[in-house]
Amino acid sequence: MKRRDFLKTSAMAVLSSAAMTLPAAEVFAGKKEDSLDDPEDVHAFRFRPDGKFKILQFADTHYISGNPNSERALRNVIQMLDEEKPDLVIHTGDIFYGNPAAQSLREILQPMADRKIPFLATLGNHESDFELTREEVLAVIRSVDGNINSPIKPNVSGCSNDVVTLSSEEGLERVFYLFDSGDYIDGNSKNGYDFIRHSQIGWYRTHSERFTALNGGQPLPSMAFFHIPVREFCDGIRDPKRDMIGSFCEEPAASNYNSGLVANFKEMGDVEAIVCGHDHDNDYVMKYQDMFYMYGRFSGCDNVYNRVGRSGARVFEFTKGQKGFRTYLRIYDQGIQQELMLHRGMKHLLGDIPKE
16 A cells, blocks of 8 residues: 555564454453443443543554564553553554464553453454454454453444443443444455444444433533544644644545544534544644544554654543543653643643643
C-alpha cells in the first residue's frame, strides 16, 4: 500500500498456524463488577475506592517475536504499565507485525497478565496480514490471562466488538465501546482501508438505547475506541473552526467510505470522544463539532515508520461524579506530555488546564 511503502522490511520467522480455541481468561478479582443483567459483551467496572479509574491505551506495538527491532516496543509496554498502574488497558490494534504470530501476540500481551491488569484489544488492519486469520488472532488474545474480550458475535461484523461500563455507588457513569474497524475493502489492500459496518452500528445503538433507558432517559457519557480513523478525522483537520493540540505529521489514513458511525453517535447523544491508532505520526487531540477526535501515542518499535519520537501511550483518567476526563501522553523515559482536561461543551481545548 502506498502509505506504507516506507515501512522497513521486517525479519519474519516461521511457525505453524494452528488455531487457538482456549476459553476466555479469568478476570482478576477487584477489577470487574459482575452483573447477571449484563449481556455477555458488557464488562462492568467500578471506580477505585479513591474515586478514580484509569485506562491506558496502547497503539500499534507492531511486535515480532525474536526480532531485535521489536525490543523497544516490549520495553515501552512494561514501563508504561509500571509507571501508570492502570485499572484497564485497551490496545487499539496492530498488536504484532509478523510471524510467529501467536508467539508474538503472547509476548507483547504477557506484561498485562504478569501484573494482573485486565485488558481488551480491538484488531487493526495488520492483524490480517500474517499466518493467522482474524478469528484465530482473537482466540490467541483471549487465551492470555487477564483478557476480557468477548466471543465473536453472530450477525455482527468483525471480531473485537465490546462494551465496558464504569459505575459508582450511585449507578452507571460511563460507557466505552470497542469496534473492530476491519482491515481492507473486500480483503484487498489495493482497495483501501475498511470501515465500521451497519451491523456494528446497530449493535452499538441497541446498547446505547439500553443504557439511556437505565439512566432515566439521559444518554450516558461514552467513548469509542477502534483502529482505523473515520472520515471525520479528515474533515476536521480541514475545518478552520477546529481546535487541535499535539503532533499532526501525516494525513489521517481513513477509509474512503463513510458508513455513518459518527452521525449515529450524534443522534444517540452519548459518544463524546473517538480514540484511534493506525497513523503512527499523529498523537493529537482535535475538537471538531463538539466531538473529541483523538489519537493514541505510537507504542511500537523500530520495524515500522515513526517520526513523532519516542514510543509511549495515551492515558485517560476518570473521577467519580465529575463530568469529562483527564488525558495525557506518557512518553518512554520522558514523563508526561499533552495534559488536558476535556468535557463536552468546552469552547477550547486549553479551556481547563489541570492545576496540581
